[in-house]
Amino acid sequence: MRECVESETLLLRIEVVSAILLIVFTLAALVWFSRKIVLDILLGGGIVILSFQILKRQLRRVLQNPGKLPRRAGMFAGYYIRYVATLLLIFLVLFLRLATPIPFLVGLSIMVLSIVMVGVFEFIMMKKGES
């Protein structure tokens, strides 16, 4: 597949780090906490990973034809629908008490944590390259 996004490697790194974090958190919860906590972390992690994959697919579709940007309204609609759907899903899980809030939030933070980690790593590598 053509490399649509500036750096597919960067995206791949984020995905790998998020998968590692999810495994680490799940194993830690399995060792120190109950099976319910494990499921809550997996549920949170699953929701954000799914949302990230949808965003990635949307962006790929947008960048499929170079020099031809899709309609602005369509792009915004796609982005906001994904966002609202994710928020609604999180709200429903918490409202219906399907998950314990803290482990669920830990699962939800996996994507942000991996983006921060990859960002810091990139920054350090960039600084090293400059010096």
Next chain:
Amino acid sequence: MASTIGYQVAFAPFIGIGVGVFLDSKLGTFPYLTIIFLIFGIVAGGLNYYRFAKQQQEEDKDRKKL
């Protein structure tokens, strides 16, 4: 440049939540400002998403010209 905008897309809502929580804690208005700034953050994220796509398209075009 484009990846910087990419990070802005990801972090805009969180920055909004951070500002909202900070103001709410100072003014005692929880959760109203948090919700308002979260919405601001999501909207800003959408605008950054559009900028990101545009920037990528331009970089793609420039790369093809070379």
